[in-house]
Amino acid sequence: MLVNGAQSDTSFQRKTGYVQQQDVHLSTCSVRESLEFSALLRQPSDVPREDKLAHVEEVIRLLEMEEYADAIVGIPGEGLNIEQRRRLTIGIELAAKPELLLFLDEPTSGLDSQTSWTICQLLKRLAHSGQAILCTIHQPSAILFQQFDNLLLLAKGGKTVYFGEIGQNSATLIRYLETNGGTQCPPGANPAVWMLEEIGAAPGSDTTVDWPRVWRDSPEHQSVRAKLQKLRESRTTIGVTPHMHTLRQPSNRAYASSFLQQWWLVQKRIAAQYWRSPSYIYSKVCLTVGSSLFIGFSFYNAPNTIQGLQNQMYAVMMLLSMFGQLSEQIMPQFIDQRDVYEARERPSKMYDWKVLMLSNLAIEIFWNTLMAVVAYFCWYYPIGLYQNATSTHEVAPRGCLMFLFIWAFMMFTSTFTHTLIAGMDSADSASSVGNICYMLCMTFCGILVKKSSLPGFWIFMYYVSPFTWLASGLLSTGVANAEIECAPNEYVRFLPPAGQSCGSYMASYISLSGGYLVDPHNTEHCQFCPLSNTNDYLSTVNIRLEDRWRKFALVLVYIVFNAVAALAVYKLVRMPRRSKV
Known part of the structure; x- marks a missing residue:
């Protein structure tokens, strides 16, 4: 495809505005914020920020949106009405100040007659102000059809039937069709409907005239070709100087803004989306x-x-059970952003897909840190895990490490969720896969089923499961290095052999297996506790306090891996592949 006589480059999408048939907007943004977002990202980087924002105000005035410029877009049925949303869709493209064209895909589709007329009048004002407009329209009314200057009429298969002026009251178009074999247009008929019937494009209509061939042999076609050739020669004469080529080179970038500026603006918008989604904030806080x-x-x-x-171990496992609910809260937030990006922002080269993914991952760092603080105080202290560190005077360092493990759990949940939802269309599907992964990770983490009890084939899952390192890190940090005192019903009671004390009888067993006696010197009633230290209990599930920092580092590796995997999955699954020439 040639643009201004030259082959289109990677900047073509950025230099053109495309108004889609559907009005897809981020519901949490205001009208002005949506326009500013488009202007700041899509206008050339050498344009001052003040000029971009001033252009936004001009667009608001031109589209007569002053009354609701600061209103939140909302969802269909709430917030902006249909006409206002369509004006915003057009305004977002105008805010980008397209250098070449403004494309519109059936801008009156789904609108009532009054709204359709208003939109057409708006397009006419834009054309009179100097904006080049290319618009597709389907079966317009006669009065709407008259608002357009030129027509490209296509038959089935995309073959050209007519390209030229419509004329006053469609006189030019009607004269061409009647002259070349068409029937006479009845008085008062809608020229748009009549022309479709003549070329056999209307439902139930047919034609014996080969209109594409008629067009190729017509003087009008030769006139168009001559005009195009003249424009091409004029373009070649004017645009080949080295100076012009040098000036145009920087504008051929795919994106108008730098990667850092894209990330900053997208990050601000996502932060506003989270803040303006009270249902997400309330549910996340209430759950935690x-x-x-x-x-x-x-x-x-x-x-x-x-x-x-056992209760302390169950408390750790129950904390990890929040994975599913936390994951399901994140997915809709990401889907809202992704839908807008894929529908409008990616085709228009507004910002890079990596910015979308990194910004969504980054915003969760703040909320995960906040929720980790909340969970730490509401979970760690009521259980009394801090008391296990008092005997070794490590309350502060072990408390800090416990917070880091809780934070790492929140971050793992977030990054793993983004990996799932990056490649799936619906939150339901991603949630189902996530729950299966959670069950596998929890089952093979070595707590519910000891590593030694796992079938040989499934041993690898013990090492692969991130919950192996999370659960063992939480347990070792919270439970280790504390004395055990059995409850009265937990003692093993027995009678020692005659002539021996409890201590002498159990000495060899205690030296091998641990435990303690309430009264080693008693010769009649022995009370034995199988465990004397929490480290003995942890050793039964293959957990040692000395490995706590290594386990925390392994969890961080999982988090980084998930973040990289999320980008890779989106790239492979969601990004359109370039066609091979």
């Missing part, structure tokens, strides 16, 4: 606070008995 408090007070001040240690 409610679940953490429920777990914390269900195992309030869990003692270091055998059952108490």
Whole structure:
């Protein structure tokens, strides 16, 4: 395709405006913010910011949107009405100040007659102000048809039937069709409907005239070709100087803005989207606070008995069970951004796809950090895990590491969720896959089923599961290096052999297996606790405190891997592939 006599380059999409048939907008942005976003990203980078914003105000005035310029777009049925949304769709393209053309795909489709007339009058004002407009329209009324200056009429198969002026009351078009074999246009008929019937494009109509051939042999066609050749020669004469080529070279970039500017503007918009989505914020806070408090007070001040240690382990596993709910909250936020990007912003070369992914990953860092703080205080302290570090005077360092593990869990959930939703159309499908992955990770993490009890084939899942390192890191940091005191019903009671004390009888067993006696010197009633230290309990599930920082580093590796995988999945699944020439 030639543009101004030259082959189109990578900047063509950015230099043209395309108004889609559907009005796709981010519901949390205001009208002015939507226009400014388009202007700042799509106008050339050498244009001052003040000039871009001034152009936005001019667009608002031109489209008569002053009354609702600061209104939130909202969803269809709430917020802007149909006409206002269509004006905004047109305005977003005008804010980009397209250098070449403004394309519109059936701008009156789905609108009532009054709104259609208003939109056509708006397009006419834009044309009179110097904006080149190319518009497709389907079966317009006679009065709307008269608003257009020139017509490209296509038959089935995309073959040209007519290209030229419509004329006053469609006189030029009617004269051409009647002269070349068409029937006479009835008085009062809609010329748009009549011409479709004449060329056999209307439902139930047929024609015996080969209109594409008639056009190729017509004087009008020769006149158009001569005019195009003249324009091409004029363009070649004017536009080949080295100076002009040098000036045009920087504008041939695919994107008008730098990567850093794209990221900053997109990040600001996503931050506003999250802040203006109270349902997301409330649900995330309520889930984190409610679940953490429920777990914390269900195992309030869990003692270091055998059952108490089981309760502390269950508290850790229940904290990890928030994965599914946290994941389902993130997906709709991302889908809203992705739908707008893929429908309008990617085709118009507004910003890079990597900016979309990185911005969505980055915004979750703030919310995950905030939720980690909330979960830390609502979960860690009510259970009393901090008390296990008092004997070794490590309350502060182990408390900090516990917070880091909770934060890492939140970040893993977020990045893994983005990996899932990056390649799937619906949140339901991604959520189903996520729940399956969660069940596998939880089953093979070595807590519910010990590593030694796993079938040989499934041992690899123990090492692959990120919850192996998360759960063991949380347990070792929260439970290790504390004394165990069995509850009365947990002691093993027995009678020692005659002539031996409890201590002498159990000495060899305790040296091998651990545990302690309540009264080693007793010779009649022995009470034995199978565990004496929480480290003995952790060793039964292959957990050691010395590995806590290594496990935290492994979780960070999973987070980075998920982030890279999210970008790779989106690139492979969602990005259109370049056609091979």
